[in-house]
Amino acid sequence: MIELNNIVKKFNESTVNETTIFNDFNFTVNKGDFISVVGSNGSGKTTLLNLIAGSILPTIGSILLDGIDITKQKEFIRAKRMSRVFQDPFKGVASNMTIVENLSLAENKGKLYGLTKGVSKNKVDYYKELVSSIGLGLEDKMNVPMGVLSGGQRQAVSLIMATLTPIDILILDEHTAALDPHTADTIMEITDKIVKEKKLTSIMVTHNLRYATEYGNRLVMMDKGKVIMDKSGEEKVNTKTDDILSVFVDISIECGN
DSSP states (O other), rough: OOEEEEEEEETTTTTTTOOEEEEEEEEEEOOOOOOEEEEOSSSSHHHHHHHHHHOOSSSSSEEEEEEEEOOOHHHHTTTEEEEEEETTTTSOOOOBBBHHHHHHHTTTTTTTOOOSOOOOOHHHHHHHHHHHHSSSSSSGOOSSBGGOOOOOHEEEEEEEHHSOOOSSHHHHHHHTTSHHHHHHHHHHHHHHHHHHHHTOEEEOOOHHHHHHHHHHSSSEEEETTTEEEEEEEEHHHTOOOHHHHHHHHHHHTTTTT
């Protein structure tokens, strides 16, 4: 379980450009949650992810993971239990390295390599089996550099890489936003499959209201650093896209989007 308690987050503090995103913000992520987070630009969605991942620290307040204070814990330490997939398909991979090399790097996250080969030959068949399971034909492109793959293919591999080692929390930062609609649908199906199979706690920021209603067990809408909607369980199941569209449009217009 993740708890954000009495969070204040200011940027450019003590300057003329000081901005307060959160002011006494409280938020809880329960174990096993798959939360879709929606909201207008500037609502605090990405700041929320950055605080959980450790990319930024709160100005005031505490962050607990399973009751342990991780407020000042470095991002690379948190990465032992968390993984993140970004909006940019190039951001989570090494573009000049092959699929198999990227998977090898991901599997050895946090380990010491020493003076050994980066890719173990007895792992290649295992990696092929992994990429074959997502149904994109990548098992025949294992020695192809990641940089020549399509955005959707890179995101699919990024998802596998993010969940290749045992983790508890998967952070999805608008990971379908840069993809065409058909590819985005495929990536969401793969995401849902991985989250369910590995029983991951997941937090997904998305601008796609259909994905927010169709996937996960909890839907959160944010506005101006506050949670203005939080639906879970049966209430979430019964929520349709049109139910939240009017609220989303209203807050977007208020924010000038």
